[in-house]
Amino acid sequence: MPSYEIRDKVFFITGGAQGLGKEIAKGVLARGSKVFFVDILKDKGEETLQELAHIFGPKNVAFVQDHYHYIIIIIIIITSILLLIIIIIIIIIIIIIIIIIIIIIIIIIIIIIIIIIIIIIIIIIIIIIIIINIMIIFAVIQGSQVASLHMRKDKGGKGGRIIAMSSQAGLDYYYQMPVYNACKHGIRVYSKASSRNPANEAMGLEFASFHPDGSDAGIFPRMYEAPGLIGADALFETYRGELVPVESVVEAFIDLVTLEKMNGADLYVGKNKNTFIEFQKLELGNSFPQK
Numbered sequence: 120m121p122s123y124e125i126r127d128k129v130f131f132i133t134g135g136a137q138g139l140g141k142e143i144a145k146g147v148l149a150r151g152s153k154v155f156f157v158d159i160l161k162d163k164g165e166e167t168l169q170e171l172a173h174i175f176g177p178k179n180v181a182f183v184q185d186h187y188h189y190i191i192i193i194i195i196i197i198t199s200i201l202l203l204i205i206i207i208i209i210i211i212i213i214i215i216i217i218i219i220i221i222i223i224i225i226i227i228i229i230i231i232i233i234i235i236i237i238i239i240i241i242i243i244i245i246i247i248i249i250i251i252n253i254m255i256i257f258a259v260i261q262g263s264q265v266a267s268l269h270m271r272k273d274k275g276g277k278g279g280r281i282i283a284m285s286s287q288a289g290l291d292y293y294y295q296m297p298v299y300n301a302c303k304h305g306i307r308v309y310s311k312a313s314s315r316n317p318a319n320e321a322m323g324l325e326f327a328s329f330h331p332d333g334s335d336a337g338i339f340p341r342m343y344e345a346p347g348l349i350g351a352d353a354l355f356e357t358y359r360g361e362l363v364p365v366e367s368v369v370e371a372f373i374d375l376v377t378l379e380k381m382n383g384a385d386l387y388v389g390k391n392k393n394t395f396i397e398f399q400k401l402e403l404g405n406s407f408p409q410k
């Protein structure tokens with residue numbers, strides 16, 4: 120039986136300009152809550168703000184464009200370029216020294232050059248993978264930390280609940296999209312670990328993660344319009360007709376956020392049923408104290 124009152128509470132929603140964020144915003148506004156949403160898309164955000172303000176009243180909804188995304192991209196790109204330049208300079212110096220010392224052994228030099236080229240390619244690939252991972256997971260972790268700081272009761276806040284948007288992909292394993300998969304698992308684990316903090320009660324904070332299966336709103340249906348985008352066409356094809364109606368996702372979200380005790384919950388939302396996931400507690404020997 121839900122008992123946490125959301126009427127008049129403020130929901131801070133990241134990525135609320137479209138898709139599931141927008142639908143959840145509508146769902147909670149319809150239940151008397153207020154919404155402050157951010158998005159990196161300014162025009163889409165303003166369009167959504169107008170639409171929501173028209174339906175639910177301008178006092179109940181606000182939008183600000185989120186620039187963190189671009190700042191982080193720029194920092195990562197600059198850092199990566201500097202790193203590459205340093206690596207290339209070091210490599211050039213090594214090559215010059217090697218050429219001077221063992222100029223006669225041409226065959227060895229050719230082998231060394233090939234190895235160096237392979238190392239540079241590996242470094243570039245690793246940097247790209249790191250950038251993708253950081254970009255996806257950054258918004259959730261940064262958002263949670265900023266929200267915690269604002270809401271902490273022991274720092275003058277009113278307390279609050281933080282729901283991390285994971286996915287079915289945060290519970291299962293998909294070889295077709297390993298980076299997305301890893302990020303969604305990471306988001307769930309970040310939320311789960313945060314929920315175990317013994318200080319949560321004093322801070323008035325609760326953490327949960329939310330795991331919808333492929334829904335008929337947002338990025339999932341857009342994947343059909345952009346075939347080949349992530350090379351997982353066959354996977355998405357199997358979902359045709361099996362998508363979770365967005366209304367069910369919104370309802371499940373409301374069920375989660377209105378739980379009397381939400382801390383530590385992981386809610387899977389499927390087409391036919393929703394399930395609170397119970398994670399087995401493993402006996403792993405010595406570890407840090409856990410609650």
Ligand SMILES: NC(=O)C1=CN([C@@H]2O[C@H](COP(=O)(O)OP(=O)(O)OC[C@H]3O[C@@H](n4cnc5c(N)ncnc54)[C@H](O)[C@@H]3O)[C@@H](O)[C@H]2O)C=CC1
Pocket residue numbers: 133134135136137138139140157158159160163185187188258284285286287330331332333334335336337338339340
């Ligand atoms: N649509 C689906 O079937 C499912 C989606 N999800 C998850 O739900 C979340 C929302 O997905 P959708 O609504 O489908 O996507 P969407 O692409 O329709 O909406 C996401 C919004 O987030 C914004 N955004 C991206 N990075 C941002 C940042 N750093 N700061 C602020 N806004 C940012 C985008 O501009 C976009 O407007 C994602 O985390 C997705 O992985 C999970 C399960 C199923």
Ligand SMILES: CCCCCC(=O)/C=C/C=C\C/C=C\C/C=C\CCCC(=O)O
Pocket residue numbers: 285286287288293295296297298299300331332333334338339342349354
């Ligand atoms: C397959 C189960 C999916 C469950 C619902 C869900 O999360 C839907 C996601 C839809 C699209 C994924 C969005 C973006 C993927 C972006 C990059 C993938 C990069 C490839 C990779 O290695 O992960």
